[in-house]
Amino acid sequence: MKYTRIPHTDIRISKICLGTMTWGRQNNEDDAHEQMDYALDQGVNFFDTAEMYPVPPKKELYAVTEELIGNWFKKSGNRDRVVLATKIAGRGYAAKEIRDTGFSKESLIGAVEGSLRRLQTDYIDLYQLHWPERNTNFFGQRGFNAHAIDGWEDNIHQVLETLRDLKAEGKIRQVGISNETPWGTMRYLEESKVHQSLPRMLTIQNPYSLLNRLFEVGLSEISMREQIGLLAYSPMAFGVLSGKYLTDIPPRKARVTLFPQYDRYSSPAAVEATKKYAELAKEHNLSMAQMALAFVNSRPFVTSNIIGATTMEQLKENIESIEVNLSDEVLKGIDEIHNAIPNPSP
Helix, strand or coil: CCEEECCCCCCEEECEEEECCCECCCECHHHHHHHHHHHHHCCCCEEECCCCCCCCCCHHHCCHHHHHHHHHHHHHCCHHHCEEEEEECCCCCCHHHCCCCCCCHHHHHHHHHHHHHHHCCCCEEEEEECCCCCCCCCCCCCCCCHHHHCCCCCCHHHHHHHHHHHHHCCCEEEEEEECCCHHHHHHHHHHHHHCCCCCCEEEEEEECECCECHHHCCHHHHHHHHCCEEEEECCCCCCHHHCHHHCCCCCCCCHHHHCCCCCCCCCHHHHHHHHHHHHHHHHCCCCHHHHHHHHHHCCCCEEEEEECCCCHHHHHHHHHHHHCCCCHHHHHHHHHHHHHCCCCCC
């Protein structure tokens, strides 16, 4: 395994992060525990979860994923070997399926205490805001809506004050953002620069894959200049970049087959790009999945690459991608495809 550090800290994390959003829905507790055992044995010491998981959210499954992880901590005694990240849900989207969300002081405190209880731990290493409270571009939204900037009161100072207090109590160690824009990222960073008693956002968890390289526009410069590390999610584009959906018969029990509403990576342009990436991988005798993951692993702004798997075979292949180094010829081929079909899945 290869390791990095959460920027501005001495917290050492694996370049591959174990994602957990299928646990409790596509995977049962035994599956989840087997994945954690195997990942830890392979040197993966960074796990990411959220109060909203499993996904798609259902009221009766609220935060089950955190409970499964907590049960594993209790059973295995491995809490001190894991850097643990979780998230508080924002407003809207799936909020109706879970608790009353948002980033008020009461909501943040309640969410942290709930996660601590379910995870059966005294502290969370990295606590993240899952998506912005304000209306803006996230979860694949294209274009600009002038009305979206109305109605939100800037509460970023208050959010950081609450997170500061939670840090002081030892309930969280560090903080990060997720599904953020360049404006939102800089707004958080500048607030903590001006008010140095406030905690600094150290990571940003945004989508990044061969089908969505929008992070490179704006956010990558912020990441490099401000040292806020990308935790890349959906590097396999819901499994699309394995090539398994290119067949005439959809694979049984696969994510997009089970939940066709998750079509972010299934547009005609995305399918066409995926075919070209599949051809490129075959031409160079590479596993398509490992090519997709190795590309993300190689980016200088990526602090950790969040993989997810529903089978042990997938998990093993994904973790082994850390040993794959792409040639200049492969990287040139990737860029040629990207330039022809740029970002088909924002």
